[in-house]
Amino acid sequence: MTDYSQIPSPCYVLEENKLIHNLELINSVQKRAGVTIILALKGFAMFSTFPIVRKYLKGTTSSSLFEARLAREEFGGELHLYCPIYQENEFPDLIQGATHISFNSLRQWEQFKEKTLSTQISPGLRINPEYSPVEQDIYNPSSPLSRLGIRAEVLGDKLPEGIEGLHCHNLCESNSQALARTLEQIETLFGHYLPQIKWLNLGGGHLMTAKSYDIEHLIQVLTSFKTRYPHLDIYLEPGSAVAWETGVLRATVFDLIETSGPTIAILDVSFTAHMPDCLEMPYKPRIRGARDPQEEEPTYRMGGLTCLAGDFMGMGDYYFETPLQIGDTIVFEDMIHYTMVKTSMFNGIKHPAIGILSSDGSFKLVREFDYEDYKSRLS
Ligand SMILES: Cc1ncc(COP(=O)(O)O)c(C=O)c1O
Incomplete structure (x- = not known):
């Protein structure tokens, strides 16, 4: 008591042992499934805990300049970026220390292509898989009129020159079945691009630290996908799951x-x-x-x-x-999650x-x- x-x-009040418990579980998933799991700062950015989080996760994902600065200053490691828009005046500062960057539209990629290709940062595109299990519109990024991610019909047969990865975020407090369904959808709509890319980021919303989550199924889904695409680095970037019930x-x-x-x-x-x-x-x-x-x-x-x-x-x-x-x-x-940050x-x-x-x-x-x-x- x-x-x-x-x-x-x-x-x-964050309870340290509960955070460590979540991180140990997440770490075992990334090791067993051969994927990399990074922290989404939009869900949890209590940086006084980062010395603990860093022991288990090797990076973060940021969706704004301030999150990216916090990630650099307080976390280090891999720094992934996805912002619905990038702005010329912020871009040079934003990309400092970044390792991966995802663009939300082909127009934005065209605009920042040269600046990105002149760095070591690996560029990708956010795709809209046109499937999401999320019923609340406010948390569904894959609705037909969503502004988040590029639909398959907008991309041509080949990805634009220079693109090395795809990013898909369509889940929210979801289970492993929803991830399995997402991967099927990605293979159906975007499968022909997968041999061309180096990494696939499966976004957040994987609530693997919830008691009801079927971890074994998650690992099975990820390993079987990896068997089909062994050349791909797979990323998951949960926020909620890290701080769930902590x-x-x-x-x-x-x-x-x-x-x-x-x-x-x-x-x-x-x-x-x-x-x-x-x-x-x-x-x-x-x-x-x-x-x-x-x-x-x-x-x-x-x-x-x-x-x-x-x-x-x-x-x-x-x-x-x-x-x-x-x-x-x-x-x-x-x-703890989606409170202090909001x-x-x-x-x-x-x-x-x-x-x-x-x-x-x-x-x-x-x-x-x-x-x-x-x-x-x-x-
Ligand atoms: C692009 C992106 N990645 C990751 C996340 C983290 O999701 P969650 O905290 O549900 O795991 C979100 C949440 O909105 C997101 O928009």
Whole structure:
């Protein structure tokens, strides 16, 4: 049991041993399947953990100049780039230290071809496999009108001169069956290019650290693909899987509002500012010690501290064994991936602190935020 009295509220608390557990599993997959797995910074960029992550993963993938700079400064190793657009003024800085770069359109490749070919960076194209298991439009990059990736019919018989790789990202919290289906689709639509290239990047969305994920099937799918294309370096670039279930967001109950329905607990955290995927996806996060209420049971609704009317958990209420009191700790589970990288200081509210619960049980406060952090983003 974690002693939350030593941890400030609110605070994102990464649990070191859980991160190491995920990394060991991911490392065993890359070794057994003969592929390379790199970290997608868009999902998890808590760089105070990079000395640990680096022991297992040999690189990162970035989708913007700032991510690329962070990758160079704090991670090192292979640096893959994929941005929906590259911009002339940023390009020279962006590509510093990069090893691979994927272009989202033939036009962008034409524009940056010479500059890329004058470096050692290996260029590729992002393709749209026109298949995705993802039902939420906001997380489906392969819908018919997607702006992400080139459709097969747009590419000619041969890849443009100089292109060495293909990049495909179409999964989100997906299983190994979805990857198998993706590979089939790639072979059907883009198979004739595979002998011409050196690497294939299968993007993120492989939730291999989830308990329900079939690791053996994943390894079988990847090894059988590799048998057919032994010359290809295969990359996977998950974000979520690295930080999946590695920590929590610790919060506190500050007020309890009685209504004709559930009692509303107002917390010192915000769904829109600190747990945005809860509203975007949307999904109902698990709370430690709480469960879905059964009929007639007293229920609590979790509310945020901004003035946004919709800043509450609208996907369902909670039942707590012990009635909530002002000052109680609320622990939102699995709040490390796609949180810190997406948060805002909307409404001028304080950003949760960031800390690490070390393997020996001690708590290390890594970062706190103050008024200057808020002010420095405005003018
Ligand atoms: C191009 C690309 N690569 C990798 C990822 C990481 O995906 P995930 O965090 O779901 O593994 C994403 C997520 O959006 C992405 O767009």
